[in-house]
Amino acid sequence: MIYVTFPDGAQRQFAPGTTGLDVAKSISPSLAKRTVAMALDGVLTDLADPITRDAKIDFVNREDPRALELIRHDCAHVLAEAVQALYPGTQVTIGPVIDNGFYYDFFRAEPFTPEDFAAIEKKMREIIAKDQAFVREVWTRDQAIAHFEKAGEAFKVELVQTIPADQDLKIYKQGDWLDLCRGPHMTSTGKIGSAFKLMKVAGAYWRGDSTKPMLSRIYATAFAKQDELDAYLKQLEEAERRDHRRLAREMDLFHFQEEGPGTVFWHAKGWTLFQTLISYMRRRQQQAGYIEVNTPQVLDRALWETSGHWQTYRENMFITQTEDERVFALKPMNCPGHVQIFKNGLKSYRDLPLKIAEFGTVHRYEPSGALHGIMRVRAFTQDDAHIFCTEEQIMDEAMKINDLIMSIYEDFGFTDIVLKLSTRPEKRVGSDDVWDKAEAALMRVLEKVAEGGVRTGVNPGEGAFYGPKLEYTLRDAIGREWQCGTTQVDFNLPTRFGAFYIAPDSEKTVPVMIHRAMFGSLERFTGILIEHHAGHFPLWLSPQQITICTITQEADEYAMEIIAEARKRGLRIEADLRNEKINYKVREHSLAKIPVLLCIGRKEAADKSVSIRRLGSQAQTSMSLDEALTALAAEAVAPDLKLN
RNA sequence: GCCGAUUUAGCUCAGCUGGUAGAGCACCUCAUUCGUAAUGAGGGGGUCGGGGGUUCGAAUCCCUCAAUCGGCACCA
Numbered sequence: 001m002i003y004v005t006f007p008d009g010a011q012r013q014f015a016p017g018t019t020g021l022d023v024a025k026s027i028s029p030s031l032a033k034r035t036v037a038m039a040l041d042g043v044l045t046d047l048a049d050p051i052t053r054d055a056k057i058d059f060v061n062r063e064d065p066r067a068l069e070l071i072r073h074d075c076a077h078v079l080a081e082a083v084q085a086l087y088p089g090t091q092v093t094i095g096p097v098i099d100n101g102f103y104y105d106f107f108r109a110e111p112f113t114p115e116d117f118a119a120i121e122k123k124m125r126e127i128i129a130k131d132q133a134f135v136r137e138v139w140t141r142d143q144a145i146a147h148f149e150k151a152g153e154a155f156k157v158e159l160v161q162t163i164p165a166d167q168d169l170k171i172y173k174q175g176d177w178l179d180l181c182r183g184p185h186m187t188s189t190g191k192i193g194s195a196f197k198l199m200k201v202a203g204a205y206w207r208g209d210s211t212k213p214m215l216s217r218i219y220a221t222a223f224a225k226q227d228e229l230d231a232y233l234k235q236l237e238e239a240e241r242r243d244h245r246r247l248a249r250e251m252d253l254f255h256f257q258e259e260g261p262g263t264v265f266w267h268a269k270g271w272t273l274f275q276t277l278i279s280y281m282r283r284r285q286q287q288a289g290y291i292e293v294n295t296p297q298v299l300d301r302a303l304w305e306t307s308g309h310w311q312t313y314r315e316n317m318f319i320t321q322t323e324d325e326r327v328f329a330l331k332p333m334n335c336p337g338h339v340q341i342f343k344n345g346l347k348s349y350r351d352l353p354l355k356i357a358e359f360g361t362v363h364r365y366e367p368s369g370a371l372h373g374i375m376r377v378r379a380f381t382q383d384d385a386h387i388f389c390t391e392e393q394i395m396d397e398a399m400k401i402n403d404l405i406m407s408i409y410e411d412f413g414f415t416d417i418v419l420k421l422s423t424r425p426e427k428r429v430g431s432d433d434v435w436d437k438a439e440a441a442l443m444r445v446l447e448k449v450a451e452g453g454v455r456t457g458v459n460p461g462e463g464a465f466y467g468p469k470l471e472y473t474l475r476d477a478i479g480r481e482w483q484c485g486t487t488q489v490d491f492n493l494p495t496r497f498g499a500f501y502i503a504p505d506s507e508k509t510v511p512v513m514i515h516r517a518m519f520g521s522l523e524r525f526t527g528i529l530i531e532h533h534a535g536h537f538p539l540w541l542s543p544q545q546i547t548i549c550t551i552t553q554e555a556d557e558y559a560m561e562i563i564a565e566a567r568k569r570g571l572r573i574e575a576d577l578r579n580e581k582i583n584y585k586v587r588e589h590s591l592a593k594i595p596v597l598l599c600i601g602r603k604e605a606a607d608k609s610v611s612i613r614r615l616g617s618q619a620q621t622s623m624s625l626d627e628a629l630t631a632l633a634a635e636a637v638a639p640d641l642k643l644n
Numbered sequence: 645g646c647c648g649a650u651u652u653a654g655c656u657c658a659g660c661u662g663g664u665a666g667a668g669c670a671c672c673u674c675a676u677u678c679g680u681a682a683u684g685a686g687g688g689g690g691u692c693g694g695g696g697g698u699u700c701g702a703a704u705c706c707c708u709c710a711a712u713c714g715g716c717a718c719c720a
Contacts, residue, residue, distance in 0.1 A: 112648090113649080200648095200714060200715075202714060203647025203648060204647080205716055208717075210646070214646060214647050215647085250655095256712085258693075258710065258712090261711065308720090313720060316718090366719070367645050367717080367718055370717085372713095552677045579676080581676095581679090581683065582678070585681095586680045587681035589681095601678090601679055611680075
């Protein structure tokens, strides 16, 4: 006999091989009816699975958060059946659950279009209505290969062939349709419910490999309940409203045009924001002991051959050839430039760590399909720095960078950070003991940071070819994650360029180079800020902080006085003196997301006061001009300059 | 780069199976000087993404290039 333990701690005996369903039935028919799966010792399992050992059992109904994955996975199977029913000859491949939904990749000569969705969804509802049981079978490899070959499912055959020979092949059937699948599934298709929706079609490479065939992917989502689906769709709309490309137009921040794909035309307001970020970062870096430099935009090909970039990234570089046939490249990175500055003049161990920073604009010929607003561009500015130090200093410097990055993100309102360590890739340079040291140093940083309550993780084999790296990912106001900061340890480049310092023993010694960026790309970080705040910037970041809205022309002169006084205090302010109604002006400047509106009419002009209206509120506050400007100027101080 | 979609006025979009371009907002002019999210009237504005082709005739059909969007791949 086996012992089954229930969530309340009660134990009961069953014959070995009793299924979860039998156990549920033994408790009550209604429990059996509403249970869609079980968790055995915490592992989600088919309810029809026999229980063969002592285990804790937990019945999962479809409202259980753990069931969501099953609903989506089951729905993927139903999607595949529906597609094969409607479009004979379509081959199935894989259909996994992903964040917020699932997809299924099909192979078909003619790709799907969103116009097909209505028919597919209808067919899916029919399949769900039939409420066929999911039945699991275990097949041999040969049996599976024979079946899928006969069915013309070449991709499935390939999948079966990649599964280790000693492993069972699980087949899940729903009525006549079946799929190779790891499971688990719910008891029947009817449990999926009706809160699902096909979202979009896309192309995707078979096995994620660009040398393999392009498949037709259908993205979809499913939830336990309709209101959850509705909430999700609403969230997507919200994300669209925050889209930085749309807000940039509405707020007059920047634009793109055809002649410069992937390169930004910064308008005055966007550039003000950009410069505010640079000023902020410059202060933080100076305080942290960095020196700031500037290196050439265009450098001889020979330099890039020495650095190794020419060999690896030639096709992604902007190249230019001059009249004398000399080949130059626009810099795709700042590192080689910084090494030149390090090498210029003899360096001593006493100079280390030497922290060289640059707001370096780099050009990279990114694949056309990669471009995305200002998030992914072909010309961008990095808050780049390289720390030349000894091996012994790596840990300490990486920790200092970490503290600086965390403090900076906090100033921008990002407190949910994930830190990941990427370790040595297969293709790499440098000896293993050097890698050991570098990884150990970064791992200690990771552990220390984890102790402080930050989420951490490891990406094995994801490091750069020259060294391991730490990657900082932040989560924005609507939960999306963005990778920004990075710390990379490099033993390679200083050697390639023959950089050295004089060690205490008078020997020439190659320094370690730590690459480090905190915003990452200024363009990208700006985009993240736009979306994070949905354009409602805090005062210190807002490109235009105040608009004065006059109610009558009698206040024009006073408006000019306010402007002069506010600008003296460093506030970014404009006046709207147009002959328009106050309603019109309030609406227009609210839509432009100006954080502070100062409305002035005859009354305010007479007693030198202002009526303040803040973005997002309809409340009006009246106070004296001096009082108002003092408060606003105090609020507009950058977080690093605030005294408290 | 690959798959798919899209490209019409500054913006958002309409324009059926080919018959010679339209709306709202914005802009300009005039009137209105008004108290916290759209005052009224009038007016101007488009090589229909570029190039080529089919046709008596192309925004509309075909080819091609480009950009953009959604994914995939890429991201030093």
